[in-house]
Amino acid sequence: MNRCFFSQLLTLGAGLFAARSTGATDTDDRAELTDPAHSAAPSDLPVTVSDFIAQAATRLPRASFEYVTTGSEDEVTLRDNVEAFRRIRVLPPLLHGVSTTDLSTTVLGQKISMPVLLAPVAALRMLHPQGVLASARAAASANTICAASSSALNGVEEIAQASDGPKWLQLYVPRQRAVAQRLVARAEAAGFSAIVVTVDLGERKDADLRNRFTVPKDMLLKHLQDIGYTHLTDRSSHMDLIEFNAAAWDISLNMDFFKWLRGLTRLPILLKGVLSADAARQAVDLGLNGIVVSNHGGRRLDGMPASIDVLSDVVQAVDGEIEILMDGGIRRGGDVMKALALGAKAVMIGRPQAWALAAGGEKGVRRVLDILRDELTNAMIASGCSSVEAVNSSLLRT
Numbered sequence: 213m214n215r216c217f218f219s220q221l222l223t224l225g226a227g228l229f230a231a232r233s234t235g236a237t238d239t240d241d242r243a244e245l246t247d248p249a250h251s252a253a254p255s256d257l258p259v260t261v262s263d264f265i266a267q268a269a270t271r272l273p274r275a276s277f278e279y280v281t282t283g284s285e286d287e288v289t290l291r292d293n294v295e296a297f298r299r300i301r302v303l304p305p306l307l308h309g310v311s312t313t314d315l316s317t318t319v320l321g322q323k324i325s326m327p328v329l330l331a332p333v334a335a336l337r338m339l340h341p342q343g344v345l346a347s348a349r350a351a352a353s354a355n356t357i358c359a360a361s362s363s364a365l366n367g368v369e370e371i372a373q374a375s376d377g378p379k380w381l382q383l384y385v386p387r388q389r390a391v392a393q394r395l396v397a398r399a400e401a402a403g404f405s406a407i408v409v410t411v412d413l414g415e416r417k418d419a420d421l422r423n424r425f426t427v428p429k430d431m432l433l434k435h436l437q438d439i440g441y442t443h444l445t446d447r448s449s450h451m452d453l454i455e456f457n458a459a460a461w462d463i464s465l466n467m468d469f470f471k472w473l474r475g476l477t478r479l480p481i482l483l484k485g486v487l488s489a490d491a492a493r494q495a496v497d498l499g500l501n502g503i504v505v506s507n508h509g510g511r512r513l514d515g516m517p518a519s520i521d522v523l524s525d526v527v528q529a530v531d532g533e534i535e536i537l538m539d540g541g542i543r544r545g546g547d548v549m550k551a552l553a554l555g556a557k558a559v560m561i562g563r564p565q566a567w568a569l570a571a572g573g574e575k576g577v578r579r580v581l582d583i584l585r586d587e588l589t590n591a592m593i594a595s596g597c598s599s600v601e602a603v604n605s606s607l608l609r610t
């Protein structure tokens with residue numbers, strides 16, 4: 213995978229890219245990444261995030277690959293998320309005397325080895341049989357946090373059993389409040405340490421419409437049962453389940469919901485989908501514990517700004533009162549450093565995780581985290597930063 217191909221993929225939205233479809237089976241353990249020591253083709257070992265894209269494309273059915281890779285409508289926001297990082301230049305001091313660096317940091321009181329978390333990604337079990345279970349294990353072995361999507365297609369107890377590393381649950385809110393309440397209580401009991409509520413809702417992507425992308429019946433049934441809709445059975449048709457699913461989620465959340473949730477759990481609550489100073493202040497006023505500056509990876513309303521472009525406004529508005537994470541467009545360790553320099557406590561990765569999972573299961577996700585760790589280490593040493601606290605906006609020329 214070269215950078216030209218990668219940018220073409222983003223520019224064309226993968227619509228013209230003919231993915232070789234092999235499909236995924238339940239017993240398929242595709243977790244072996246090619247190791248140069250045992251391979252005639254050393255170049256197969258991914259060395260950049262974008263190397264995983266071609267591997268994911270060969271492993272996945274086209275519809276699943278495009279579900280992950282594409283954005284909404286004309287993909288303006290998707291492209292901008294990536295390109296906005298390229299527009300920011302770094303100007304390190306000379307003769308800084310730094311030769312090692314410490315990437316560890318603390319997010320919501322949790323010490324982690326580096327400021328990169330796994331973002332919530334839906335339908336991971338369609339990309340690899342181990343799905344979010346593999347992601348959670350990879351995050352644990354890298355000593356970072358896995359924010360598991362409530363739509364990843366595994367139940368909270370399964371995820372908790374898979375890994376004892378730090379885990380957050382990202383919540384899409386069941387319309388039936390009793391189901392939502394039980395789900396939050398189950399997550400708390402299972403050992404999840406924060407709830408992320410995503411508020412940029414409603415996904416409508418051209419590629420998914422063309423491909424008639426759907427979750428297979430058995431996975432959808434299990435998913436709805438895992439959420440707490442235990443009355444559903446195999447007797448329902450696939451179409452019935454699709455219709456039930458479409459109506460099962462609350463897409464009209466308002467402030468009252470957060471007051472209700474705050475009274476329900478002692479877990480920290482993060483609001484995901486913040487792009488403005490006003491929204492950030494609302495989160496602070498609601499007594500929430502953190503914000504994820506995010507446009508959902510350009511999968512929601514096309515034309516929204518790149519996350520990195522609005523980060524400074526949010527940081528200024530919050531003025532240190534709660535923690536700020538960001539996601540969208542992180543493809544290099546240097547991007548992580550730029551986000552830290554603009555005031556993020558840490559970043560999250562969505563597509564890089566999904567591509568790596570499809571390419572190599574748990575080992576793939578672990579490798580993508582290691583690649584970002586190595587690139588960030590290199591960027592910080594080159595910039596004279598011996599710790600993440602030392603990264604600040606004086607490094608940047610915007």
Ligand SMILES: Cc1cc2nc3c(=O)[nH]c(=O)nc-3n(C[C@H](O)[C@H](O)[C@H](O)COP(=O)(O)O)c2cc1C
Pocket residue numbers: 279280281293331332333334335361362363364382410484506507508509510511539540541542560561562563564566
């Ligand atoms: C395939 C896919 C599924 C996603 N599913 C969810 C989800 O279930 N919940 C959520 O809050 N965000 C979801 N996101 C958004 C990510 O959490 C994250 O905001 C975004 O991917 C960051 O941009 P990036 O892909 O450039 O890293 C999804 C993203 C992708 C690519």
